[in-house]
Amino acid sequence: MTRVKICGITNREDAEAAAAYGADALGFIAVPHSPRFVSPERFEEIAAQPPLFVKRVVVVMHPEDANNYPADYIQYYHETTDKGQSRRNTHWRIKCFRMKDASTLDEIQAFSDPVSALLLDTYHKDKLGGAGETFNWDLAVEAKRLSGKAIILAGGLTPENVADALEAVRPECVDVASGVESSPGVKDHAKVKAFIKAVRAWDARQS
Numbered sequence: 001m002t003r004v005k006i007c008g009i010t011n012r013e014d015a016e017a018a019a020a021y022g023a024d025a026l027g028f029i030a031v032p033h034s035p036r037f038v039s040p041e042r043f044e045e046i047a048a049q050p051p052l053f054v055k056r057v058v059v060v061m062h063p064e065d066a067n068n069y070p071a072d073y074i075q076y077y078h079e080t081t082d083k084g085q086s087r088r089n090t091h092w093r094i095k096c097f098r099m100k101d102a103s104t105l106d107e108i109q110a111f112s113d114p115v116s117a118l119l120l121d122t123y124h125k126d127k128l129g130g131a132g133e134t135f136n137w138d139l140a141v142e143a144k145r146l147s148g149k150a151i152i153l154a155g156g157l158t159p160e161n162v163a164d165a166l167e168a169v170r171p172e173c174v175d176v177a178s179g180v181e182s183s184p185g186v187k188d189h190a191k192v193k194a195f196i197k198a199v200r201a202w203d204a205r206q207s
């Protein structure tokens, strides 16, 4: 079964709706300046008691930025240079790669840190994430083959294109932020439902 991560959750109503429609994970942005940013206090309000069996992923630049967010996983972009400090952080880890071209595949091949999954997102010159743009999925196929790791496919996914993405890449998990929003940080519950329904329908066609 393909897992679904709904990212950029900023309020309890959206978290509950996503969980009710069958999301496996909820993403919370702890990167300042994102329109989807949530403070540690806000994270506590929304996610201290998550819906049963739904994992919480906090999105950070460096692993230690997650120290005040009691999440299950961290999704991080850069390892800190202070490995001692980073090791004190006990979250399970998802390493994010922003897919630009074949040079990103070299980075992925060289990456050997222990992580639960690689999240592959679109490279954007101004935005770290949540850009709403797809990338060349052939790169994701190659990244999956080279790394041998579980893949979370992100970047511009929508209820309309997610089945094509699954067919092309066959990732373990898909991630969406802007494709299920009415405005940045505000989820459109009908789109969340349609996205998860499209994933479950694709899964059902495989069996």
Ligand SMILES: O=C(O)c1ccccc1NCC(=O)[C@H](O)[C@H](O)COP(=O)(O)O
Residues within 6 Å of the ligand: 007, 008, 027, 029, 031, 034, 035, 036, 059, 121, 128, 129, 130, 131, 132, 133, 154, 155, 156, 157, 175, 176, 177, 178, 179
């Ligand atoms: O979503 C953000 O605002 C964001 C800002 C800074 C770093 C990461 C961010 N999002 C991380 C995600 O995992 C998004 O879900 C991913 O980039 C896909 O976004 P979208 O293309 O909008 O579906």
